[in-house]
Amino acid sequence: MMLAADAPLRRFAGDFVKSPLAVAAALGLLAIILMAVFAGAVAPQNPYNLAEIDILDGSLEPGQEGFTGFTFWLGSDEQGRDMLSAMIYGLRISLFVSFVAVSSAVLVGMTLGLLAAWRGGWIETVIMRTVDIQLSFPALLVALLLLAALGKGVDKVIIALILVQWAYFARTVRAAALVEIKKDYVMAARAAALPERRILFGHVLPNVMPPVLVIATVQVANAIAIEASLSFLGVGVPITEPSLGLLIANGFDYLLSGRYWISFYPGVALLVTLVCINVVGDHVRDILNPRLQR
Amino acid sequence: MLAYLIRRLSQALLVMAVMATIVFFGLYAVGNPVDLLINPEADLAEQEATIRRLGLDKPVHVQFGYFLGGLVQGDLGTSFVHNRPALELILSRLPATLELAFLGILIAIVLGIPLGMIAGLRPDAPSSKLIMAGSVIGFSTPNFWQGLMLIMLFAVFLGWLPAGGRGDTVDVLGIPVSFLTWDGLSHLILPAVNVAIFKMSLVIRLTRAGTSEVALQDYVKYARARGLSPTRVVGVHILKNILIPVVTVLGLETGNVIAFAVVTETVFAWPGIGKLLIDSIGLLDRPVVVAYLMLTVFLFVMINLVVDIAYSILDPRVRIRGAKA
Numbered sequence: 001m002m003l004a005a006d007a008p009l010r011r012f013a014g015d016f017v018k019s020p021l022a023v024a025a026a027l028g029l030l031a032i033i034l035m036a037v038f039a040g041a042v043a044p045q046n047p048y049n050l051a052e053i054d055i056l057d058g059s060l061e062p063g064q065e066g067f068t069g070f071t072f073w074l075g076s077d078e079q080g081r082d083m084l085s086a087m088i089y090g091l092r093i094s095l096f097v098s099f100v101a102v103s104s105a106v107l108v109g110m111t112l113g114l115l116a117a118w119r120g121g122w123i124e125t126v127i128m129r130t131v132d133i134q135l136s137f138p139a140l141l142v143a144l145l146l147l148a149a150l151g152k153g154v155d156k157v158i159i160a161l162i163l164v165q166w167a168y169f170a171r172t173v174r175a176a177a178l179v180e181i182k183k184d185y186v187m188a189a190r191a192a193a194l195p196e197r198r199i200l201f202g203h204v205l206p207n208v209m210p211p212v213l214v215i216a217t218v219q220v221a222n223a224i225a226i227e228a229s230l231s232f233l234g235v236g237v238p239i240t241e242p243s244l245g246l247l248i249a250n251g252f253d254y255l256l257s258g259r260y261w262i263s264f265y266p267g268v269a270l271l272v273t274l275v276c277i278n279v280v281g282d283h284v285r286d287i288l289n290p291r292l293q294r
Numbered sequence: 295m296l297a298y299l300i301r302r303l304s305q306a307l308l309v310m311a312v313m314a315t316i317v318f319f320g321l322y323a324v325g326n327p328v329d330l331l332i333n334p335e336a337d338l339a340e341q342e343a344t345i346r347r348l349g350l351d352k353p354v355h356v357q358f359g360y361f362l363g364g365l366v367q368g369d370l371g372t373s374f375v376h377n378r379p380a381l382e383l384i385l386s387r388l389p390a391t392l393e394l395a396f397l398g399i400l401i402a403i404v405l406g407i408p409l410g411m412i413a414g415l416r417p418d419a420p421s422s423k424l425i426m427a428g429s430v431i432g433f434s435t436p437n438f439w440q441g442l443m444l445i446m447l448f449a450v451f452l453g454w455l456p457a458g459g460r461g462d463t464v465d466v467l468g469i470p471v472s473f474l475t476w477d478g479l480s481h482l483i484l485p486a487v488n489v490a491i492f493k494m495s496l497v498i499r500l501t502r503a504g505t506s507e508v509a510l511q512d513y514v515k516y517a518r519a520r521g522l523s524p525t526r527v528v529g530v531h532i533l534k535n536i537l538i539p540v541v542t543v544l545g546l547e548t549g550n551v552i553a554f555a556v557v558t559e560t561v562f563a564w565p566g567i568g569k570l571l572i573d574s575i576g577l578l579d580r581p582v583v584v585a586y587l588m589l590t591v592f593l594f595v596m597i598n599l600v601v602d603i604a605y606s607i608l609d610p611r612v613r614i615r616g617a618k619a
Contacts, residue, residue, distance in 0.1 A: 133309055136598050137591075138553040145317075145587060148575040225436045229557055232438045233572055248439055252561075256457060260446050267439035274434035282430070 015287045022283035029276040036092040043085035053081050062261050075261035087269050093243040098223030101161035109169025117177035131167040139164040147235040161223050176208035210288050217281035221274050244270045306595045313591045371581030380585035389469045391566030395551040398489025406494040410501025432495035441488045441561035456481050458563035485562040504536030549594045
């Protein structure tokens with residue numbers, strides 16, 4: 001619809017590399033993801049293996065050498081944990097939580113959105129009213145109160161994130177699907193008496209994917225930020241699985257005494273991750289937006 | 295118009311009722327407040343007296359009945375911890391939050407609109423690129439970390455401003471406000487900036503998008519062709535037309551500011567309703583959490599209602615479509 005029919009992916013890639021900023025952000029994001037996935041191999045220390053950390057190395061400043069000759073490039077926390085390693089492991093938890101949450105939210109939202117567009121009637125009314133109501137409340141607040149009821153835990157944070165994010169996808173998919181359903185190819189598929197499921201998932205679904213992907217990118221960034229905020233407020237991930245947000249929260253107590261690095265560097269990592277995702281997302285949206293096409 | 299109003303109002307009431315039910319039963323699952331609130335050394339009679347006093351001995355549906363009855367009369371229960379009516383407790387904290395929210399939004403508008411217009415009028419100038427880069431960073435920085443960094447820079451390293459608390463207040467019409475004393479103002483600046491930065495990024499983006507679209511419209515070209523001064527074209531013809539979406543979004547965002555105040559207030563120990571909510575969640579002070587929620591739901595439903603009604607006045611198409619549905 002918005003891209004040339006012959007080679008949409010190549011056109012898209014061609015448009016994408018025109019912006020050096022977006023390419024840099026995409027590469028940065030790739031590096032961040034690889035670092036998180038291979039945390040065990042990349043991190044200089046396993047920060048949660050008690051045999052590897054030593055309390056005598058506690059509260060070292062960035063760049064200082066520890067008791068055993070190990071250099072703490074980004075300093076260490078109270079327990080002598082290397083902050084760089086803790087950050088890489090924290091990044092893994094942050095990314096894992098948001099990725100699982102957003103992909104589940106896409107599945108839920110997409111199914112309900114397609115259903116609403118296809119069936120119409122009271123099913124559509126109920127689904128879309130729920131979406132309207134849900135989206136009129138800020139995601140952070142809804143997630144906060146859900147977690148106040150559910151309790152702490154990685155699984156619970158994921159549930160809360162799915163519950164606050166599915167509505168965005170349901171709304172987008174329904175709007176896009178309503179347009180697609182009226183098109184000739186769907187009519188043809190209907191005339192050929194293909195089963196409903198096949199028309200919806202085989203024909204309509206691939207054509208509503210571009211806007212979903214744009215929103216999913218932005219929502220991953222949102223999910224990371226919301227998870228971090230929840231963990232900071234003390235209702236997110238448990239202390240045994242500290243995400244970046246929890247690392248920052250733990251450093252808050254030391255901030256006032258000038259030991260800034262415990263909060264500062266995890267926050268920088270969080271910020272860089274979010275900026276990369278948002279830059280990539282913004283650029284993809286600009287490419288796919290027909291109103292900005294020259 | 296009347297039919298639309300009635301339809302919209304009954305919708306708002308339905309949302310309130312549904313939310314009340316979800317809120318009550320959702321928070322009932324939090325845990326047993328009895329264990330937390332009663333002194334473990336108290337004897338059995340004392341424990342039972344407390345349970346009875348708090349109404350915790352009744353079955354769930356009876357408690358829900360009390361809750362609904364109280365809700366209609368504006369009685370949202372009594373705080374377990376503070377022993378004051380929950381609503382009164384929240385309302386006593388509300389001015390602090392509102393002061394913070396309004397100053398934050400004010401900063402965001404006063405700085406955000408001009409910056410967004412500059413970026414929209416000359417999209418390729420270096421200054422515009424800088425503004426947009428700043429807005430992406432402002433948009434991406436998690437609120438709480440931004441607050442910590444403000445504290446680190448201005449309170450710990452530079453020592454210019456206090457790190458938290460509210461400082462001295464002056465009563466205006468019986469409501470304590472901070473901005474009239476130097477001490478109060480110095481406590482207010484950092485949290486207000488913390489609230490403002492995110493909103494400002496949003497305003498910059500909206501204004502820029504609006505400006506670059508409006509600047510290409512025929513009436514703007516015509517205004518230029520008529521030889522009007524650039525200040526008049528920008529300040530009147532463009533500004534007027536981008537203001538509508540900006541004001542709408544900001545109106546809807548007011549609720550968000552109050553929600554995000556939870557984070558800012560926690561970081562800066564600002565004694566508003568957000569801090570109260572977090573403290574109450576930690577202490578399992580159920581009536582306060584429920585009261586906060588119902589008040590927020592009410593606030594959001596009202597904001598949406600007002601925006602919808604304003605829209606139906608500004609844009610008759612909404613009303614007609616609404617009447618048909």
